[in-house]
Amino acid sequence: MTRSRDPFLQALDSLRLRAEQGAFGAGQPVVIVDEARRLRVSVTPVREALAWMAGAGLVERAPLGGYVSVSMDAAGLRDALAFRLHCLRLSLETVEVFPSTPPEVDAGAPAVLRTRLERLVESGGSTAVLDAYRRVSARLARFAVAEARVFEDVAAEAEGLSARFEDGDVEGLWSALSIYHHRRMDSAPLLVLEAGTPPPDGAEGAS
Numbered sequence: 057m058t059r060s061r062d063p064f065l066q067a068l069d070s071l072r073l074r075a076e077q078g079a080f081g082a083g084q085p086v087v088i089v090d091e092a093r094r095l096r097v098s099v100t101p102v103r104e105a106l107a108w109m110a111g112a113g114l115v116e117r118a119p120l121g122g123y124v125s126v127s128m129d130a131a132g133l134r135d136a137l138a139f140r141l142h143c144l145r146l147s148l149e150t151v152e153v154f155p156s157t158p159p160e161v162d163a164g165a166p167a168v169l170r171t172r173l174e175r176l177v178e179s180g181g182s183t184a185v186l187d188a189y190r191r192v193s194a195r196l197a198r199f200a201v202a203e204a205r206v207f208e209d210v211a212a213e214a215e216g217l218s219a220r221f222e223d224g225d226v227e228g229l230w231s232a233l234s235i236y237h238h239r240r241m242d243s244a245p246l247l248v249l250e251a252g253t254p255p256p257d258g259a260e261g262a263s
Contacts, residue, residue, distance in 0.1 A: 063101035071105050075114045075125060076197040078251050083127030090194055113155065113194045124196055129245040134194050137244075141237040143189040144173065147180030148230055154179070154221050165214035166200065172218055188244060199240075202250035206243055 071091065082084055086106060092099045106123045109115045115123045128136065154176065170193070177189045204210050217236055220229040242246065 058224045061217040063095075064098040064104050065176055067091070067095055067097060067101040068108060068221040071102070072109060072114060075109065077201055078198045080115075080125035082125060082248075082252055084125050085118060086123045086125060088122065113191045114197070123236075126198065128195065128248065130248050131252055133196075136196055136242045137237050137241050140189060140192045140196065141233060143177055143185050144233055145190070146182065146185050146232065147189075150180045150182070150224055151176065154224060154229075165211045165218065166204075169214040169218050172221055176221075197245050199251050202242065202247045205250045 069232065071086070074080065074164045088099050088102050092102045095102065110117055110123060113126070115125055116127075116245050118124045174186075174193070176188070177186050180186070197222055205211065213236065223229070
């Protein structure tokens with residue numbers, strides 16, 4: 057008999073994807089009982105998954121108990137983007153060789169770029185910078201759908217930025233990363249507005 061999938065991993069994968077896609081309204085409670093019913097698991101793995109996500113910055117603990125989705129205004133979004141850019145700059149100052157091309161990622165050019173950037177920070181050699189980068193990137197993940205709505209060229213943009221890795225030009229890559237992040241900082245109010253719009257039904261599982 058085939059063992060059913062680990063309920064914790066099932067809950068974590070589903071809840072993390074829903075959080076990243078903005079399925080929960082900004083600052084709104086994540087109802088554990090409802091999520092357990094949706095996933096057809098007990099409340100325990102859902103509660104454990106949310107605790108893990110809180111540690112990763114994907115949800116926040118509510119003052120009176122339970123969890124709420126991350127709420128970020130335009131100023132907070134700009135700060136988070138600026139901090140992520142700073143982490144990338146620190147890594148570029150220490151990395152000696154750009155990381156190799158990642159294996160094929162089915163989710164498209166933006167996902168490939170995210171993988172490359174994390175590998176770049178990892179190659180910088182600082183565990184503290186890597187942990188900070190991963191945490192702020194987790195908080196920014198929910199804006200990926202909004203970016204695709206606001207910017208029509210996200211795939212081409214990601215492909216162009218990824219191509220900079222092949223050049224081995226640190227200053228050229230830094231310039232491209234700065235343009236990439238400042239474009240989003242300048243559009244922060246619109247991105248926050250778009251991120252507050254729930255995805256259409258059936259969007260879970262989309263890349």
